[in-house]
Amino acid sequence: MSGWHIVRSYIYQNRLVYFSGVTLVVVGSLFAVLIPRLLGRFADRLQHGSLNISETASCAGLIIVFGIIRVSTGWTGRILVHRKGRILAYQLRRELFRKWGTLSPGYYHRHSTGDLLSHALSDVEVVRDVASMGINMSTSGLSMLAAAFYMMAVHVDWRLTLAALGPLVVIPALVRWLGPKIRHQSQRSQEALGSMAQTVEEVIGGIRAVKAFGNERVVIGRFEQKVDVIVAEKMRFVRLSALFGSLVPLMANLGFIMVLGYGGFLAIKSVITLGDFVAFTLYVAMLRMPLEQLGSVLNVIQRASASLNRISELLRVVPAVGNREGPLLDRPIHGDLRVERLTFRYPGTERNVLSDVSFTVRPGRTVGIIGSMGSGKTTLADVLLRLYDPPEGTVFIDGADILRYPLARLRQGIAYVPQDGFLFSTTLLENIGFSDERPDREWAQQSARITAVYDNIERFPEGFETEIGERGVRLSGGQKQRVAIARMIYKDAYIQILDDSLSAVDTKTERMILKNMRENGRLKGCSRGGGKTTIIVSHRLSAVQHADEILVLEEGRVIERGNHAGLIMLGGSYARLWSMQSGLTEEEAASLQTGLAVRVDTMHTGLAEEMEAMGSGLTEGVA
Amino acid sequence: MSGQSQAALSGLLPYMKTYRWRIALVFCLVITVVIIDLAQPYLVKEAIDRHVAVANPDAKAIMWMAAVYLGLVLLSFGLTYCQDILMQSAGQSIVRAIRIDLFKHIQRLSLRFFDQNAAGRIITNVVNDTEALNNFFTQFLSNTLRGGFSLILITFFMLRLHVTIALYCFILVPVIVALSFIFQRILRNVNGEIRNRLATAIAFLAENLNGMAIVQIFHQEAKQQKKFDDRNKALLKATLHENRMHLLFFNITELLGDLGVAALVWFGGRGVIRGAISFGVLYAFIGYIRRFFQPINTITQQLNILQASIVATERIARTMQEQPEIAELPGASAPAIRGEVRFDHVSLAYRPGHTVLKDIQLTIRPGGRVGFVGASGAGKSSLMNLVARFYDATEGAVVIDGKDVREWPLEDLRRTVGIVQQDVTLFFGTILDNIRFFREEISAERVKEACRLVGAEPFILKLPQGYATVLSERGSTLSAGERQLLSFARVLVFDPKILILDEATASLDSETEEVLQEAIHRVSRGRTLLVIAHRLSTVQEMDDIIVLDHGKIVETGSHGELLQRQGYYWRLHQSGILLEEAV
Structure with missing residues (x-):
């Protein structure tokens, strides 16, 4: 299905405005075409010697009147149509954004942000052009051409008309032929420029390495190559545009020569009057621009076809995750979470990311999930949040399949901290209070205290009003994560999921945050009994050490489970990780396993902390 | 223009020197092309006054005239093409040389330079500032040349045709110049505003696309939608304003042209009736008066480019003045290497x-x-x-x-x-x-x-x-x-x-x-x-x-x-x- 229905239905909806706009533009063009005629008649009178002062005055007056009419009608008509075109662009962008709001991460994995942005930018712009400029130009161009043709051929002489217009009508064809080539080549030279910019960026960004390896000579060679490519591409562009820039005037001039030679001849032979001759020369000059525009309209239409198809395809995408059919459980959720033999693969892939995973978390309890990269621990969070739908009958909340809840309800009940601590470039207050229309300052401050970021925030000159991101301060990795956790706390949901959210926070602070969360994690005082269900996903053991149950994931399977002490005793994968991350040697770790497991808990706390920290390897100071 | 900016542009002279003959040639070509183009109203005037509106019209002469002009037009076609390519290739070569010199120079600078200047600034210097210079050669020079010659030649033709009417016509010039300046400024501001608002909307969009999962998890689709709508609407307003301004300028110019023609008919017509001027002259004036607009408009547009390239040249010159502080001593030699x-x-x-x-x-x-x-x-x-x-x-x-x-x-x-x-x-x-x-x-x-x-x-x-x-x-x-x-x-x-x-x-x-x-x-x-x-x-x-x-x-x-x-x-x-x- 072609995307033209978007434009068609829009024009139909606004048919009155479009109709009046087009009519006004046509009227404007007709009056424009009358002005050379007036001058022609003036010339005829003059030649016959029948010209007098009052006729001169009326001719000048008519020119003014016609001029005012043509300008004002054309102006109004164009404004009407242009306005509608711009509103269409606005509406399309709104529609796109609304659609994007419904699409799940699976979609965003398949489509790069850059591609999607180009829909909102260039595709929408092209559609706007076709619905405004395209209509205006084709209307004025065609009506002018038709009117001029009528004036010339019917009133004067059709042979001269054909001779004069012959070269001129080549102009749209030229635009149609060379326009896309020039455009394409201009893009290529832009790309060449971009490629050079990239090289410069790389070199300046890596200048230490360049200098350290004494590599300036090589880098300059690479740069020269890029510059030469730019010159070559630009010259190719110049050859095309110079050809265009000299062919179009040539055609216009040829038309003029026809009028001058043949028209002059006819005037001398009195086949046409002097006035006709004068009018012809003026028409030829007048038609050049509209004809060029007609050509570019053809190009815009061609580009718009592709853009419209892309946009309409996008607007028809069906969200992969949505409310299920049938009756839904529209009730608040309380956080009794059960996962039962969950096996999951991402849509369109072959490999099971999670295989046969089962666990239960009662309200108030904490489950830790440990695993290395690619073990499936983030996928687990994705599924619980229904960013991807789990198979039916595998994930239950409060005893009911999560697929049976409305998405809104489900997500109201779950708070989440993503791995990268994604924040928006607004104020800290708005970020922490993201779950509210108008963030509550008290709660935000309280949340920030719990995640030990309050002092950092207060130290910024504008405190909680500080803008972050491009326009404001840059937060360190650890600060970002702590703000993201504060955002989760602020939401105060019954289930909370932390996806490797403390990786850039030092262990001491990590411990403090986890403790605060356990003790003061309830903000709005709405949680009755039980407390919160917490799932902590991590690759660092210190984060899950105190969980009620720890699952060790490997390639999507739970290979070990139990609490910290139990898993150390077990002497398996977890214990090995523990020894590695705490910086113990193999022998020490071995001795720990053989009966000395208690030591882990009773060990002089300072030393234990220090070891964890050393093992974890990342601190804020460096982040 | 301040002395400083002149000094900045004069830094380009050594680069241009290599191409001075070519640039001179381009000058000549441009003049020829402009003359051929502007001859049209004059030719019609000649045709009318000498061959058509006379007692014994000469059909042969007018055919000759057309034939000669055909030759000129073909010549102009070739010259326009050559002139464009010559100018552009000179510009490209100059910018290429500047780019490479600049980059080589930057590579010689020591680390302090890179620590003290943000990477973005250096990159802009090498990429965008040199591109602004490119515009100076490929757009400013050729367009002002063409526009300037057109203006001079139109003035010349008009004065030759009839001094008094020509002087009357020149009254229009300051009006057009003023209009052109005012609207250029307005349009520049308006377009800047559009760019800002577009950037804001797109940045918001990009961020939300990246963080869509967060928006959905926190169930804030509606809030974000509303925020986007604010930005989208602001953008719409700016584009509508731009369109109004653009059309205003366009239509005022058109109207001014019509008024000029009407005035010519009124005053000129009386002259013709009195026999003071011929109809051909009046026709030629009508042809020329509309041609005033475009070159003036083109030249005022080029001023933006000129300004940008002056700033760019100054920045490039500043970088070129930086001296590497880590330099090798003459006659330095390495000792036997042990690693101490x-x-x-x-x-x-x-x-x-x-x-x-x-x-x-x-x-x-x-x-x-x-x-x-x-x-x-x-x-x-x-x-x-x-x-x-x-x-x-x-x-x-x-x-x-x-x-x-x-x-x-x-x-x-x-x-x-x-x-x-x-x-x-x-x-x-x-x-x-x-x-x-x-x-x-x-x-x-x-x-x-x-x-x-x-x-x-x-x-x-x-x-x-x-x-x-x-x-x-x-x-x-x-x-x-x-x-x-x-x-x-x-x-x-x-x-x-x-x-x-x-x-x-x-x-x-x-x-x-x-x-x-x-x-x-x-x-x-x-x-x-x-x-x-x-x-x-x-x-x-x-x-x-x-x-x-x-x-x-x-x-x-x-x-x-x-x-x-x-x-x-x-x-x-x-x-x-x-x-x-x-x-």
């Missing part, structure tokens, strides 16, 4: 009065392995900057193998001292080329050998094209550990006697870390090793640990000795936050 590093009462201040290293006294024997430890800002990296001679010591001297680094040839020094940084520098290109840093003279075999040795080969061979895999976006497709391995391989290929290692602090998973540790062992064999250490495991293995605080060495010794001493190192160790300070 000695700091001889070294002090360093990046800015006067802000000392970052104070009186460092230290000798590292060939093959020694030394770890540097201290809070961030303690001076670890500054020490390394001195060894690689990125900076020169303010006082004292860094001596490598008995010779002050300032007396070494730079190339030999940098071949002797290798650096592995925390963030690995990878360029767009194949893995092979990245490891040998695009030096063709280093064989692929040597690169592969190095990769085998550091243990990078297994993951490289797993990539779709192996060593020929092209890295994009600075190797973002590789993991941090993999990138580190590549940089180790690079060091092996370049084989420096002294190796500075800024240990990676990114959180690597334990397996990768093991591989990396092993790689460090292999790479450091037979070299003097200076490590900026972040991890306990690395420091422990060093022969010596230097503890720095506020630019001074506060402790030295092995791991065991330092712990026993229970001093600064011990406290760092105890604080439980690794070897760096917390924020």
Whole structure:
């Protein structure tokens, strides 16, 4: 299905405005075409010697009147149509954004942000052009051409008309032929420029390495190559545009020569009057621009076809995750979470990311999930949040399949901290209070205290009003994560999921945050009994050490489970990780396993902390 | 135009000099083309007055006239094409030369320049400022030339036709100029506003697309939609305003043209009736008066470009005036290389009065392995900057193998001292080329050998094209550990006697870390090793640990000795936050 229905239905909806706009533009063009005629008649009178002062005055007056009419009608008509075109662009962008709001991460994995942005930018712009400029130009161009043709051929002489217009009508064809080539080549030279910019960026960004390896000579060679490519591409562009820039005037001039030679001849032979001759020369000059525009309209239409198809395809995408059919459980959720033999693969892939995973978390309890990269621990969070739908009958909340809840309800009940601590470039207050229309300052401050970021925030000159991101301060990795956790706390949901959210926070602070969360994690005082269900996903053991149950994931399977002490005793994968991350040697770790497991808990706390920290390897100071 | 900006543009003169004859030729071509184009109304006037509106019309003469003009038009076609290409290719060559000179110059500058100027600014300088110059040659010069000549010639033709009417017509000129200026300014502001608002909307969109999962999880689709709508609406308003302004300007000009023609008819018509002027003259005036508008408009548009290129030239000139402060002494020669590093009462201040290293006294024997430890800002990296001679010591001297680094040839020094940084520098290109840093003279075999040795080969061979895999976006497709391995391989290929290692602090998973540790062992064999250490495991293995605080060495010794001493190192160790300070 072609995307033209978007434009068609829009024009139909606004048919009155479009109709009046087009009519006004046509009227404007007709009056424009009358002005050379007036001058022609003036010339005829003059030649016959029948010209007098009052006729001169009326001719000048008519020119003014016609001029005012043509300008004002054309102006109004164009404004009407242009306005509608711009509103269409606005509406399309709104529609796109609304659609994007419904699409799940699976979609965003398949489509790069850059591609999607180009829909909102260039595709929408092209559609706007076709619905405004395209209509205006084709209307004025065609009506002018038709009117001029009528004036010339019917009133004067059709042979001269054909001779004069012959070269001129080549102009749209030229635009149609060379326009896309020039455009394409201009893009290529832009790309060449971009490629050079990239090289410069790389070199300046890596200048230490360049200098350290004494590599300036090589880098300059690479740069020269890029510059030469730019010159070559630009010259190719110049050859095309110079050809265009000299062919179009040539055609216009040829038309003029026809009028001058043949028209002059006819005037001398009195086949046409002097006035006709004068009018012809003026028409030829007048038609050049509209004809060029007609050509570019053809190009815009061609580009718009592709853009419209892309946009309409996008607007028809069906969200992969949505409310299920049938009756839904529209009730608040309380956080009794059960996962039962969950096996999951991402849509369109072959490999099971999670295989046969089962666990239960009662309200108030904490489950830790440990695993290395690619073990499936983030996928687990994705599924619980229904960013991807789990198979039916595998994930239950409060005893009911999560697929049976409305998405809104489900997500109201779950708070989440993503791995990268994604924040928006607004104020800290708005970020922490993201779950509210108008963030509550008290709660935000309280949340920030719990995640030990309050002092950092207060130290910024504008405190909680500080803008972050491009326009404001840059937060360190650890600060970002702590703000993201504060955002989760602020939401105060019954289930909370932390996806490797403390990786850039030092262990001491990590411990403090986890403790605060356990003790003061309830903000709005709405949680009755039980407390919160917490799932902590991590690759660092210190984060899950105190969980009620720890699952060790490997390639999507739970290979070990139990609490910290139990898993150390077990002497398996977890214990090995523990020894590695705490910086113990193999022998020490071995001795720990053989009966000395208690030591882990009773060990002089300072030393234990220090070891964890050393093992974890990342601190804020460096982040 | 101020004297300063003239001075800036005159910096371009040497570059233009090579092309002065070509530019002169372009001048002549432009004049010819403009004359041929502007002859049209004059020709019609001639045709009317001499051949059509006379007692004995001469059909042959008018055919001749058309034939001659046909020849001229064809000539003009060829000349326009040639003139365009000549001008543009001269412009391209000039900009090419400036670009390369600028880039070469920047490459000669020392690290202080790069530390003091944001990368973005330097990139803009090389990319956008030179592009602005390109516009100066390809747009400003050719358009003002054409516009200027057109104006002059129209004036000339008009005066030739009839002085009084011509002078009346010139009344229009200041009006058009003023209008043109005012609207250019308005349109520039309006377009700037559109760009801003578009950028805001797109930035918002981009951020939300990236964080859509967060928006959905927090169920804030409606709120974000509303926020986007505000920005979208602001953009709509700006574009509507722009359109209104644009059409206003366009239509006022058109109307002004019509009024001009009407006035000509009114005054000229009376002249014709009185027999003071011929009809042909009146016709020619009507033809010319409309042609006033375009060149004036074009020229005022070019002023923006001129302004931009002046600013750009000034910026380029400023960069070209920067002098490299690290320079090689004439007749410098390298000593026999053993790998000994000695700091001889070294002090360093990046800015006067802000000392970052104070009186460092230290000798590292060939093959020694030394770890540097201290809070961030303690001076670890500054020490390394001195060894690689990125900076020169303010006082004292860094001596490598008995010779002050300032007396070494730079190339030999940098071949002797290798650096592995925390963030690995990878360029767009194949893995092979990245490891040998695009030096063709280093064989692929040597690169592969190095990769085998550091243990990078297994993951490289797993990539779709192996060593020929092209890295994009600075190797973002590789993991941090993999990138580190590549940089180790690079060091092996370049084989420096002294190796500075800024240990990676990114959180690597334990397996990768093991591989990396092993790689460090292999790479450091037979070299003097200076490590900026972040991890306990690395420091422990060093022969010596230097503890720095506020630019001074506060402790030295092995791991065991330092712990026993229970001093600064011990406290760092105890604080439980690794070897760096917390924020």
